[in-house]
Amino acid sequence: MAFGIGGAVGTALSPLPWKLTDDLSIWTQNWPWTPVPPHGEVTQVDSVCTLCPGGCGISVRKVEDRVVKIEGMPGHPVNDGGICLLGASGAQLLYGPSRIEGPLKRVGRRGDGRWQPVSWKAAVAEVAGKLGVLRSGGEPHTLGCLLRSDRGTVPGLFSRLLTVFGSPNLMRMPSIQDTYELTLYQMQGALALPGFDVDNTDFLLSFGSGYIQGWGSPVHMFRAHSRWRNRGGRVVQVEPRLSISAAKADDWLAIKPGTEAALAMGLSHVIITESLYDRDFIENRCRGFESWVDAEGRIQPGFKQRVLNTYTPAKVSEITGIAAADVVRLARDFAKAARPLAICGRGRGRVPGDLGAFMAVHALNALCGSIQRAGGVWAVPEPDYINWFQPEMDKVAATGMQQSRLDGAGGPQYPLARYLTSYLAEIINAGKGYPLKALLVAGDNPAYTLPAGGNVRKALDSIPFIVSFSSFMDETTRMADLVLPNHIYLERLEDVPLAQGFSRPLVQLCKPVTAPQFNTRHSGDVVIDIARALGGSVATAFPWKSYADCLKETLGGNFQKLMRQVYMVGRGTGAPGHNAAFETASGKFEFTNPEFKIRPDYEPIEAEGDAASFPLVLVPYDSMRLASGFVADSPFMVKAVDDTVLKGRDILVEINPQTARKYGLADGAIALLRTPRGKARVKIYHFEGLMPGLVAMPTGLGHSAYDEYIGGKGVNFNRLIGPVQDPVSGLDAAWGIRAKLTRV
Amino acid sequence: MNSGLIPEGVKRCPTWKFALGVAIAGAVLLWGVYAMLLCWFKGLNQTNMNNAYGFALWIWADLAVIALGGGAFFTGFLRYIVGKDELKHIINYAVLIGFICYSSALLILAIDVGQPLRSWFIFWHANVHSMLTEVAFCLSCYFGVLTIEYLPLVLENRKIDQVPFFHHLGHNMHHIMAVFAATGAFLSFFHQGSLGGVSGVLFARPFGFREGVLIWPWTFFLFTWSAAACGPCFTISITKLTEKVTGKKLVKDNVVELLAKISGWMLTGYIIAKIADTIYWAAVTAPSKGFRMMDFYSHNSFYGLWILILEVGICGVLPAAILITDRGRRNQKTLVTAVVLASLGVCLNRWVMVLQMLAVPVLPFENWVLYIPSWQEVATTVLPVAYGVILIMVSYRYLPVFPQEPELNPVKS
Amino acid sequence: MEAVNRRNRAKKYGMVIDLDKCTGCGSCTVACMAENNIPFRKDESDKLLSIAWLHVYKLTNGKPFPHTDVCYLPRPCMHCEGHHGHSPCVSVCPATATDYDEETGIVSQIYTRCFGCRYCMAACPYHVRLFNWWDPVWPDGMEKMLNPDVSVRMRGVVEKCSFCYHRHQRAMEKAYLEGRRELEEHEYQTACTQACPAGAITFGDLNNPKHAVYRLKKSPRAFRLLERLGTRPKVYYLSSREWVRQAGDNHLQQEKQKI
């Protein structure tokens, strides 16, 4: 016993316990499972972010070959050092767990997620084999191709492949670009992109555009907003919900959803009756303002006539729910501003919208002379650097190209539309036209981003062969038969031909800042490989050794310049001042283009569903903290999402407390949200800033694919809404859908 | 072998009954140990604490057991310093309860910190400005003192006492016990106070913050005072509970009544000071920071004004009134009610000063945050209770804890 | 003499955040996460357990439709000066694991010394301090994005915004190598300031008249959070909206009616 006690005392007095205590604490500071980022040479590489069409310049901080941080590129004309949270989390996409590590071939049933890695050679051979059958069977037009964008060399290669293959079915993802392009074509005769000179405007009137929620080039719009704050520019937001854009605006006008065009027409009414319009522009550079006599001798009412007859402030107030006095005041303020600018396209602009409304807003700009002028709207010419030789088409291709497009765009019913991608699924499911036998999907995730998600999946299911070029295991890729993963933007060389909404032509070069992480391959190279493997006239249309060669040849002398400085800004169309000739037949701005007889107007687009079974209306809202496009959110972004948007796996839908009380929906209660298109479990969030009678749901959640950091959270809004066709253009103009909320 | 260990002149229950009791308490203890190991190996994500509730059930339990353990220092103070000699008949038990309370507090702290293996940094990198540093030093020292005070009792065990070395050690320790009692009283005064200081110095937490003298906020003194007043009440409560369980009278009424009387007057003084403090805080301190008193109470379902009424009125004024009257002390029912209420009151005070303080939003755009402990937190908090029960059972069985027991319960042979 | 000079050189780094410009986008939060190796978990929707050094609060004026108003308020650590550097959190830390640096005014945090008692969290009224409830874990391969300038924290310790102190260190190193003792305003900027797409955050030395924050903090639109508690925060906010400025502190009823 004494020995034991002595031993204990001895040990206690020896340095041993102290040493052990110290060692243990040091151990807690060096836990082997806590990563230690290695040091190394630090470099900064400039490139372009392509995660959205914003076109921001980025500056990537690297430690050895590791991408550690992505920052905005100082001095860049779009973002001047700023960056959005998606751009800032690019490294998470690069290293994230949803990356596809190499070409995959489906085994087992579609969507089961069982894959077999294959070699690039075998994968390309497989595509060529499957596509070759279509050509030899004389039905090359049954090949479809879905792209995010149709501009730049990579979409150019896909487009070229389809042409020489013999299919007219190249489709671009829908957005307000569709509608704005038609607007510019109708009213200015221009094949152009819309550009908004937000740097120089002093009064922004936004018809529901989320000008700081991702509309246009997101960071560029943020910077413009701050400039207005510095210099006293004014912003008015017209929208039924107190969005961030509404909250940041000087005035928020809560309008009945879907009636924005009526307000635009009403504002024109006041501007015309009070003679506040730009007399020089209207009298010398416009047509169709006054009534005219057409070729058949009939009197055609001019814009002025129609506005004066129909859209009195009182009438507009009745339609929109905005007080007549507010309509008058807003019209005066807008017209009296030095450089007013009206913009439209709801939220982030993913749904095209109705053409009449866009033209009404464009007419409002025209009234104030804000066309092709500092602070106004510009028709930015299409990039013109791609001048490839005309490919030769064999007979199969020529016959195939004569087929009408499956989506009906450019057809007899909708001659104006270039793409009607939103309807593809409905057409396929209804068995109209001919069946698609193969589909290439690149740069987007239609199974997630297209409306009526259920229909889209069903349609995809009916296509026997789907090839995905995605870098990520997204919803569409999960339904593919073959996956040919692209490098992500940080690993690849590619031209970036536009920055959405930017008022000057801008060409940029995205370059590899780090070596590819996985066995991925540039889609440009893969298209060339496929063409080669198809042989014949298809192969001869692609003479380039590699995509890089193709790009260098295409850009010519500008390639090296872009490698050095990332971007090149074009001079735009002519000098400031609206003296650029319009490309219409008259050479003037057309309020109503006589060729098409489409007019700026308010034609109510009803929300789908009957009011009796669906007493509420569901509308979407966009938030910068969630990406709703081809790229899913990053783990950092999901982390930054408020708990008033996502809680656990539940999405929160906003509802005015007054409406909520009516339906007995307590704050935080779980409810079942039904629309004619689907149903979903949601959590109720009382929000005073939403118009009574509406339910608002954030977009960008509800991914069923991806990893556990971003998938399986909330509801995909696109699953609950379907397209509603604008009778004039054929474009999807849905702004909301009727809905019902029941407690569960 | 058992009978050889049991003190002379007392009767104990059969071994099987004792073993059963220990086994039941032991099962609870094991449950707590399991939860403790979960917390150590998996981390504090096992709790329902969060970034708004960095202090929760455990810190409350710490503050509460230390306040309740205050019976040891204050009884010691009365016995050795003031010279209330009768209290020697209850001092052993007071010391034992104190020992249990303080060792429990240290154990809970060792689970509560995020990096237990580094907790000695509190001594090594001590920050003299921190109340927690003061708490850590005094608490550890006082725990040493309690161990020294408890040791002679252990040495009085019949078997141990047979070893001459231990016999002499125990004998000599008894002689110098007054020195330790004085040291203990001093240390206790400070660490009870610094525990009060913990919330009192948080000048950016208007609910807890109190003005004061020099570096000490009023809560410093209030905590010491309340521990001195309520600690002995807890000693009496446990004594009464032990008597109930054993079915024997263990301490004479005059001893209990003396302690109760002193407690009663301490409690009276304390509760007057507490009311004054509350009024000053509500009328001056809080408004100077932009708060009405009712901002701290009215906005949620749990922390209503009732909690203040319960703490100060029902568990403060009422027991004080009972204990300062002869009739109140003589009547066993009112006596027990008063000491239990007083013990509850001090616990409630500690709860409010820890948990309500964190629940009250300070930023105007934040909301109240309420918290419910996880089972792991509850289990680890019950662990010391089980451990205390076992230690009391063992001590009572084998040590002469109650000197008056043989006299009050003569063994018929 | 030397002592006087040193004191004159003392910096008081601080921030001015223009809430009229801030859009609540959260870029600052994410840039901070990327810069400072902040971990992420599969479910981050319990904001009381989530670690973000810069949280963007959503404030509402509480009025019914259509008079509702919303304002976003990004909240980094205030780097409180307190009384003589006794910021609420620094004076309470028993292990001196957090410190007020008299020369920069930055409140530091030594993760390897912190033993996780969380007293500092109780002391901070801004909910700036966050505890590592879990071991930080990065999915396979994702630890490649970790920044070697900032140490990864272990489970069981408290962390908070450091004003990107490592950037100060890097800038100072560079300046020393070039034989300078002073930094230009642009040489030391925090990650959130740099990222903010709205340019809403301005960072610099509040004591230096040449820095933008020196002028901005005197704006009639300026206010600080919880000024009446005596924390003396070094983060200022600008808002032209009265209700927002009101929301920065607690006011008694009679004080509110005055405005």
Ligand SMILES: Nc1nc2c(c(=O)[nH]1)N[C@H]1C(S)=C(S)[C@@H](COP(=O)(O)OP(=O)(O)OC[C@H]3O[C@@H](n4cnc5c(=O)[nH]c(N)nc54)[C@H](O)[C@@H]3O)O[C@H]1N2
């Ligand atoms: N237990 C434990 N202790 C440690 C460590 C550990 O791992 N475990 N790590 C050790 C290591 S590696 C270090 S570097 C230290 C860091 O620990 P300390 O040096 O004690 O403290 P830090 O907060 O890291 O930063 C240094 C202090 O100086 C201030 N400071 C910052 N820049 C300057 C400057 O330019 N000039 C001056 N004069 N002051 C400046 C900071 O605000 C801070 O107060 O901690 C050491 N201590």
Ligand SMILES: Nc1nc2c(c(=O)[nH]1)N[C@H]1C(S)=C(S)[C@@H](COP(=O)(O)OP(=O)(O)OC[C@H]3O[C@@H](n4cnc5c(=O)[nH]c(N)nc54)[C@H](O)[C@@H]3O)O[C@H]1N2
């Ligand atoms: N935000 C913020 N960032 C900081 C600082 C700050 O105060 N705040 N302080 C800066 C300072 S002063 C310093 S020194 C750095 C410290 O940053 P680091 O250099 O990252 O070092 P520590 O912070 O000490 O982190 C200890 C890590 O080192 C690893 N480690 C320890 N011993 C060994 C070893 O023998 N081998 C290997 N391979 N790994 C080992 C452990 O895994 C542990 O995770 O952080 C800097 N960055």
Ligand code: SF4
């Ligand atoms: S706005 Fe678009 S382009 Fe710019 S950084 Fe964000 S994702 Fe990239």
Ligand code: SF4
């Ligand atoms: S990044 Fe800028 S605009 Fe966005 S939330 Fe932060 S401070 Fe506000």
Ligand code: SF4
């Ligand atoms: S804000 Fe909080 S953590 Fe930061 S210095 Fe102030 S008290 Fe400390």
Ligand code: SF4
């Ligand atoms: S948690 Fe860490 S930093 Fe905070 S008080 Fe405790 S030891 Fe200090």
Ligand code: SF4
């Ligand atoms: S200053 Fe640095 S550490 Fe603090 S919030 Fe900003 S980025 Fe994060």
Ligand SMILES: [Mo]
């Ligand atoms: Mo260091």
